Amino acid sequence: MMARSVQCDIVSAEKSIFSGLVEQVVACGVEGEMGIRPGHAPLLTQLAPGPVEIRLEGGKEEVLYVSGGFLEVQPHMISILADTAARAKDLDEAEAKRARERAEQRKKDKVDEINFSKALSDIAKANARLRTLQTYKQKQKR
Structure with missing residues (x-):
């Protein structure tokens, strides 16, 4: 049985902006938008400036802004290392x-x-x- 959630950490040069279990992450890579769910193949890609949409366990959604950086997917972890990151509601x-x-x-x-x-x-x-x-x-x- 595949996991329904995966740990996600989003950090910028200044601080950690998000850490928790998520059902899905949607981000803008330099080659286009991508969706990451539990069980996704390992991946390392550069991010373009834009929104990062997160669906938390239970369906609640959050939107963050990243000015660029990298997204890494490992079997039990999604990591976003952003140049700058902020919650959309704070923009x-x-x-x-x-x-x-x-x-x-x-x-x-x-x-x-x-x-x-x-x-x-x-x-x-x-x-x-x-x-x-x-x-x-x-x-x-x-």
Whole structure:
């Protein structure tokens, strides 16, 4: 009989943001969205900025934001090592929009190639925070 849950730990450079038993994790890998359930084959992949959806034992759902990092799946453990991570409910939508606007302005200024690339990265991260908030709000309506 296959287990119905698996241990999941999500940590950032600053702190541990989640640790518990989950039925499913959905995350944005660099090659697309993936769903991980108990019994998944071992895996190590890079994460793109975006939402991480967690279904806890009993069906309750949580949404987190990661700015990138790695997801590792082992037989009895899912680990996410994120550059930055936050609970969706703690994200500030207005600040994410302002950050995107500032980055888009820097992109238009095109001071040099390095600043242009950094602006593109910042735009992607701000858009990922906004996507995470949208996912969180949709789940709250259910």
